Structure formats: C-alpha cells, structure tokens
Amino acid sequence: MNFQEAVKTCxxxxxxxxxxxxRSEYWWFVLAYVIAAxxxxxxxxxxxxxxxxxxxxPLLSAGARRLHDIGKSGWWLLLGLIPLVNLVLLYFTVQPSQAESNEYGSPPLATAA
Known part of the structure; x- marks a missing residue:
C-alpha cells in the first residue's frame, strides 16, 4: 500500500x-498526520x-485496526494514556501482521506489510 492509498483508506x-x-497502511497514515500537523x-x-x-x-480507528492485525484488542490503545508504558503500544504497532485469519478477520490484501 502506498502513501496515497493509505490516507484515502484511513x-x-x-x-x-x-x-x-x-503496517504500511498504518505508518503511511501516521506520516501523513505528522506532516500535516x-x-x-x-x-x-x-x-x-x-x-x-x-x-x-481516523488515527484511533487505524490504530485499533492495526492492533487487530496482530491479534490484539483495540482497547490496548488506552496504553497511550500512560507515560512510558505507552512504549508497549509502539512495540505492538511495528510487529508484522499475522499471516493467518484471526478473530478480527482475514489478513489485509497488502502483502508489503
């Protein structure tokens, strides 16, 4: 997924x-946010x-969907409210996608995750 597709999708x-x-969808969208901000x-x-x-x-929904991609609940986003513990959230978002389907659906079509 490229930059433009990620922003449009999110x-x-x-x-x-x-x-x-x-991963590519989430991080391209985060980059778009940082540049715009x-x-x-x-x-x-x-x-x-x-x-x-x-x-x-859109950032909250993309974050929840990103956590779903690694098999975690979107409620893990609340870790972002706790100083230093929120680094666990960063660790989660850089993990590779689960190749198989999980309780949140089938893997995203983007293979370059």
Whole structure:
C-alpha cells in the first residue's frame, strides 16, 4: 500500500474500528498526520487544532485496526494514556501482521506489510 492509498483508506474508514490494517497502511497514515500537523503548526495554532481534530478519529480507528492485525484488542490503545508504558503500544504497532485469519478477520490484501 502506498502513501496515497493509505490516507484515502484511513479517511474512508474513519469510524470503522473492525477489521485489520497492515503496517504500511498504518505508518503511511501516521506520516501523513505528522506532516500535516507540522505544516499546520507553522501556519497558525488554530489551523493546527483543526488538523488534530480532523485526524483524531481516523488515527484511533487505524490504530485499533492495526492492533487487530496482530491479534490484539483495540482497547490496548488506552496504553497511550500512560507515560512510558505507552512504549508497549509502539512495540505492538511495528510487529508484522499475522499471516493467518484471526478473530478480527482475514489478513489485509497488502502483502508489503
């Protein structure tokens, strides 16, 4: 999955917390968020706030789907609220996809995960 496909997919599935997201889909979308946040921050703090609000729900749903891809519940995202323990969440998101189907569905079609 490339950058453009990942951004389009994550915004179109912004309220879809079911299913699975490949590593490439998740990390391309995170990169899009970081770039948009930096550019918006350079423009004005109000624009930055709008970008953060626009990306909030899609980032949460992409994160939940990414955790589903490795066989974890989306509720693990709550680790992001605990300082230092949230590094476990980073570890989870960089893990390779489960090759077989799990309780959250079949593997994403993107083979370059």
């Amino acid at each position: 915004f179109s599935k912004y309220v879809d917390f079911s299913g699975r997201a490949s 930096i550019v918006a921050g350079l423009i004005h703090e109000a624009v930055y706030g709008l970008v953060v609000l626009a990306f909030l729900l």
